[in-house]
Amino acid sequence: GAVVSQHPSRVICKSGTSVKIECRSLDFQATTMFWYRQFPKQSLMLMATSNEGSKATYEQGVEKDKFLINHASLTLSTLTVTSAHPEDSSFYICSVPALLDEQFFGPGTRLTVL
Amino acid sequence: GENVEQHPSTLSVQEGDSAVIKCTYSDSASNYFPWYKQELGKGPQLIIDIRSNVGEKKDQRIAVTLNKTAKHFSLHITETQPEDSAVYFCAATRGKGANNLFFGTGTRLTVIP
Numbered sequence: 001g002a003v004v005s006q007h008p009s010r011v012i013c014k015s016g017t018s019v020k021i022e023c024r025s026l027d028f029q030a031t032t033m034f035w036y037r038q039f040p041k042q043s044l045m046l047m048a049t050s051n052e053g054s055k056a057t058y059e060q061g062v063e064k065d066k067f068l069i070n071h072a073s074l075t076l077s078t079l080t081v082t083s084a085h086p087e088d089s090s091f092y093i094c095s096v097p098a099l100l101d102e103q104f105f106g107p108g109t110r111l112t113v114l
Numbered sequence: 115g116e117n118v119e120q121h122p123s124t125l126s127v128q129e130g131d132s133a134v135i136k137c138t139y140s141d142s143a144s145n146y147f148p149w150y151k152q153e154l155g156k157g158p159q160l161i162i163d164i165r166s167n168v169g170e171k172k173d174q175r176i177a178v179t180l181n182k183t184a185k186h187f188s189l190h191i192t193e194t195q196p197e198d199s200a201v202y203f204c205a206a207t208r209g210k211g212a213n214n215l216f217f218g219t220g221t222r223l224t225v226i227p
């Protein structure tokens with residue numbers, strides 16, 4: 001399946017700062033990538049669909065101005081959490097859809113906002 | 115939209131025994147049902163999947179069954195090993211063109227040595 005990396009794996013930041021998370025598809029060109037958020041002991045919730053060369057599609061309740069997504073190339077999507085607050089602390093995971101219906105997930109990024 | 119329910123939320127089994135996790139879905143248009151294993155601090159790993167044109171699929175100790183009429187699908191792990199301990203998520207999607215995954219709430223499986 002597709003190999004997906006994320007960087008950084010962990011980040012701690014102060015409240016009010018912005019944090020950028022990168023998602024890379026290492027062996028598969030992806031016109032679409034997905035961003036999920038997972039709170040402790042909970043399931044994954046889809047935040048947005050990242051589209052190469054066009055605007056991202058956000059799920060209901062997700063603030064597009066707070067979670068900026070840039071899909072700059074077929075192998076890279078970035079999620080920027082702007083003006084982060086403690087309630088944004090979570091595990092952020094990206095996924096890449098493969099040839100059929102499969103989705104392959106990155107290792108995740110643990111964000112802690114102090 | 116799709117609603118996926120998963121049971122049980124926690125499951126403990128003795129090493130060597132079988133484990134069964136069940137999920138139901140609501141959208142009859144869903145046609146692809148993957149299962150993911152997530153270890154602590156890591157991303158979900160696809161372990162097996164099934165499409166709506168198949169009733170059962172097996173891969174070594176892991177099998178998945180699908181009942182389209184009843185809208186439920188199950189994960190079966192036989193001869194469990196301690197390394198099977200993890201959180202397992204089922205998911206459903208309509209597939210290409212609308213391939214947003216809808217996840218179940220997860221099952222924490224503990225295999226007791």
